[in-house]
Amino acid sequence: MDIRKHTIGVRVFSFFLLVALTVCAQDAPGSGTERDGTHARGQREGDGAPEIIPHRRNSHNAIAPTGGSTGVITPNITFHGGPVMGAPNVYLIWYGNWNQSNGSDTASGKNIVKDFLHGLSGSNYYLTNSSYGAPTGTFAVKSEYTDSYSQGNSLTDVKVQSVVSAAIRSGQMGPADSNGIYFVLTSSDVAETSGFCSQYCGWHTAGTISGSNVKYAFVGNANRCLSSCAAQMTSPNGNAGVDGMVSVLAHELEETNTDPNLDAWYDANGSEDADKCAWTFGSSVKRTSSGAYYNMTLTGQTGNSRNFLVQRELDVNSKCYVDYVNKIQ
Numbered sequence: 493m494d495i496r497k498h499t500i501g502v503r504v505f506s507f508f509l510l511v512a513l514t515v516c517a518q519d520a521p522g523s524g525t526e527r528d529g530t531h532a533r534g535q536r537e538g539d540g541a542p543e544i545i546p547h548r549r550n551s552h553n554a555i556a557p558t559g560g561s562t563g564v565i566t567p568n569i570t571f572h573g574g575p576v577m578g579a580p581n582v583y584l585i586w587y588g589n590w591n592q593s594n595g596s597d598t599a600s601g602k603n604i605v606k607d608f609l610h611g612l613s614g615s616n617y618y619l620t621n622s623s624y625g626a627p628t629g630t631f632a633v634k635s636e637y638t639d640s641y642s643q644g645n646s647l648t649d650v651k652v653q654s655v656v657s658a659a660i661r662s663g664q665m666g667p668a669d670s671n672g673i674y675f676v677l678t679s680s681d682v683a684e685t686s687g688f689c690s691q692y693c694g695w696h697t698a699g700t701i702s703g704s705n706v707k708y709a710f711v712g713n714a715n716r717c718l719s720s721c722a723a724q725m726t727s728p729n730g731n732a733g734v735d736g737m738v739s740v741l742a743h744e745l746e747e748t749n750t751d752p753n754l755d756a757w758y759d760a761n762g763s764e765d766a767d768k769c770a771w772t773f774g775s776s777v778k779r780t781s782s783g784a785y786y787n788m789t790l791t792g793q794t795g796n797s798r799n800f801l802v803q804r805e806l807d808v809n810s811k812c813y814v815d816y817v818n819k820i821q
């Protein structure tokens with residue numbers, strides 16, 4: 493165990509104490525991870541391991557998705573001196589089985605993710621991140637890798653890192669990329685035992701892999717738990733699990749962009765940018781003829797057009813946007 497991990501352990505212990513004192517039991521402690529789950533985090537989980545984004549329970553289409561505040565989300569986000577990423581490279585690791593007959597873990601589901609990322613880079617939404625200085629609001633999807641259950645169907649945080657490590661060591665995605673963000677995207681039959689579905693919907697962190705500082709994230713197919721990790725059951729692309737997943741993916745991507753090593757942009761409570769807008773979708777939400785809510789239309793890989801419902805992102809002045817260019821909150 494290295495010093496960094498030991499430090500993390502101490503922080504996790506402190507966090508458990510805080511949890512005991514505040515009864516904020518929803519937020520999982522990370523081993524230095526930023527986790528995004530069902531609750532706003534009251535405490536930074538510690539540096540080094542994944543972050544988990546708290547995601548609210550969904551409304552089952554009973555009501556429109558929450559718009560959210562147009563004011564400053566206090567306490568203000570501030571800079572803590574660590575590096576940020578200008579224009580990161582994105583790597584997709586498809587874990588488990590994405591060729592199932594359940595209508596969600598499918599090749600077309602993967603295409604929803606890829607179309608989403610294709611349109612997201614440089615979008616009016618993602619340009620919110622350019623307000624932080626060096627981040628450009630753009631990124632590039634570099635390559636993909638498939639892992640058929642090399643670590644089984646029940647992952648731990650450590651096993652997620654092993655998945656990333658094996659994918660890098662395979663050479664199929666090129667050498668370890670310190671400007672990369674590696675996403676482990678699990679099919680819905682895969683558990684993440686530190687709290688996927690029960691305490692978070694995704695997380696991001698950084699670690700040393702193959703001698704490089706590698707940023708990586710976990711995002712599972714929300715089809716495993718639509719009530720926890722998707723905003724709606726009827727979704728714009730006919731795949732509620734993956735349509736839920738992409739909102740979490742955007743969240744983890746922008747947080748890694750602006751706080752890759754968990755020492756750059758976050759507020760006095762330890763919340764990163766996207767945490768402060770989590771599960772709010774702004775004032776421009778529309779509805780498709782099938783009843784699915786959406787707040788942005790992006791251009792996919794083949795010039796196709798898709799609608800998505802994506803949680804807002806925070807700008808450097810601590811306001812949440814769905815369209816930073818037109819200042820739509």
Ligand SMILES: [Zn+2]
Binds near residue numbers: 526544545766767
């Ligand atoms: Zn977060």
